[in-house]
Amino acid sequence: MSLVDVETAVTAAGLLRSFNEAGVLDLADVHVAQRLCALGRETDDRVALAAALAVRALRGGSVCVDMSTIAEAADGLPWPDAEQWLTAVRASTLLADPPVLHLYDDRLLYLDRYRREEQQVCDDLVAMLVPRPSGPTAEVPAFERLFPPGFEEQRGAAEIAVSQGVTVLTGGPGTGKTTTVARLLAALAEQAELAGRSRPASRWQRRPARRRRGWPRRCDTR
Incomplete structure (x- = not known):
């Protein structure tokens, strides 16, 4: 055959x-x-x-x-x-x-x-297109630390992302897409912790949570 x-x-x-x-x-x-x-x-x-x-x-x-x-x-x-x-x-x-x-x-x-x-x-996606309160940089103080001088475009993208319900982040190789997302997540996680919206997980939840925290840690500029 x-x-x-x-x-x-x-x-x-x-x-x-x-x-x-x-x-x-x-x-x-x-x-x-x-x-x-x-x-x-x-x-x-x-x-x-x-x-x-x-x-x-x-x-x-x-x-x-x-x-x-x-x-x-x-x-x-x-x-x-x-x-x-x-x-x-x-x-x-x-x-x-x-x-x-x-x-x-x-x-x-x-x-x-x-x-x-x-x-x-x-x-x-249409349902998520709801404007959020303005002034994202004031609400996310970590932006100043996570997006220092030289990261203006990445910071601008992150500011837009926190101002609306859904964002499409595009760019060629090496333009900082992954870095922008990582630092944005780190900033939002810090904001949630400061606002008291972050709670201790049970023992079986903590281990994967620690793994998830590992990759944003690389963008911590402190």
Whole structure:
């Protein structure tokens, strides 16, 4: 048995078989799409291909497939006509209630579970975007010690972080992202201790707590 035989879905036919044999779809993509279509009583070959490509996108690290551009990924294959393909997907039982697939903005196709999880992450982040009381440097006196002259950019990032519920810290290699987070955590831990919000842990909790305290300690400039 050759490698091609192992990677080819024996039961695949039509578009699924063509894209499987071309190496665009893996065995898992084909089998999941076949199973979903069987459960949803979906017989349209184009919908099966769309479902398989949505599974393929997950393997590649994306939660959806862009149906408006996916045909550009591989030439020489029997891609369905773009408009007719979208029409078939829109009319599919797999988008009915309860949905298996979800088409967003008439182009992004998700397995519905991942669309719901993405929406939940979005909702959680939006809920956290609540401004906090101003004046973070006054509330966190350790900033002066932990961010001495020469660390202005890192201090600015830390000040923004304590002023809001969620922050995305970005930067190239060596720009101080890890140092900023470590010193920010050290400052917040000190602030909590001074405010009486830090309590002794039970014996079984102290050991991991000591391990966690180890890495902020490296940024202590006292």
